[in-house]
Amino acid sequence: MLDTTDRKIINGLQGGFPVCDRPFAEAAESLGLEECDLVARISRLRETGVLSRFGPMYNADAMGGAFCLCAMAVPLGRFDDVVEQVNAHEEVAHNYERVHALNVWFVLGTDDPDRIDAVIGEIEAETGLEVHAFPKEHEFFIGLKVDA
Amino acid sequence: MDEIDRKIVAATQAGLPLVTQPYHKIAEELGLEPDEVIRRIKGMDDTGVIRRIGVVPNHYKLGLNANGMSVWDLDDARAQVLGAKVGALDFVSHCYLRPRSLPVWPYNLFAMVHGENRDEVEEKARIIADLLGPACRTQDILYSTRILKKTGLRIAA
Numbered sequence: 001m002l003d004t005t006d007r008k009i010i011n012g013l014q015g016g017f018p019v020c021d022r023p024f025a026e027a028a029e030s031l032g033l034e035e036c037d038l039v040a041r042i043s044r045l046r047e048t049g050v051l052s053r054f055g056p057m058y059n060a061d062a063m064g065g066a067f068c069l070c071a072m073a074v075p076l077g078r079f080d081d082v083v084e085q086v087n088a089h090e091e092v093a094h095n096y097e098r099v100h101a102l103n104v105w106f107v108l109g110t111d112d113p114d115r116i117d118a119v120i121g122e123i124e125a126e127t128g129l130e131v132h133a134f135p136k137e138h139e140f141f142i143g144l145k146v147d148a
Numbered sequence: 149m150d151e152i153d154r155k156i157v158a159a160t161q162a163g164l165p166l167v168t169q170p171y172h173k174i175a176e177e178l179g180l181e182p183d184e185v186i187r188r189i190k191g192m193d194d195t196g197v198i199r200r201i202g203v204v205p206n207h208y209k210l211g212l213n214a215n216g217m218s219v220w221d222l223d224d225a226r227a228q229v230l231g232a233k234v235g236a237l238d239f240v241s242h243c244y245l246r247p248r249s250l251p252v253w254p255y256n257l258f259a260m261v262h263g264e265n266r267d268e269v270e271e272k273a274r275i276i277a278d279l280l281g282p283a284c285r286t287q288d289i290l291y292s293t294r295i296l297k298k299t300g301l302r303i304a305a
Contacts, residue, residue: 046163057201059197062197140234140243
């Protein structure tokens, strides 16, 4: 179970983690915690999976790379095999099963934009299935707002 | 970005070390001075290569078990203005315009909505529908039923 301090960390530290000699000390002070307590709590929240990550979130676009959302209609009889073929590509950053005729949704992330079309071509050749590409045309500003 | 920046990205993309001096630890691993690592990470933060530095919560572990990708076929002429309003709703965690893929996919606006259950997601989707009004021709909500992979971006050093 999460206590009030855990929630304070999750809500207060989704951005703005300091970049300095003793960042946990600085972040702990603004949360009213001790440095070692903050390190221990983030470690525990990572281990228990409450946090899927802790650190810098990189933007592939700004690195000269690209992300592309893709979807496929995978026949249920071939589902596991096709997912294995898709996931074997290291450019597949995450992949979700969803309830729709297009039932496999994955994101390609790469630091070389030319790789996006290449990987899509490879997946289509390997699976014999069409990959629908949904590159973002516009991203609306969101901010940070998951409330624990 | 030069070769040293790329090494720093490769060393930190899975996460920062959970020690009191994480940037020193990375510097040590890469054979760099701590000040240089700190200066370069700050630089990448300033230029937008780093979106943010912090914790990424797992929605499921927070009890947000319903993860709905709400999708909308929105009049192109009004998509920018209305999309910005959807993105500003406090329960929308990602919001994008993307190309359609006809005939199978008529939707151009994607808005991620999380809730404790599907009723809650559908309640939130109704708020979006009210906001869009007649500019929206058709809509759907795609729930995720399984995470098939989740590693995040990986670049080579």
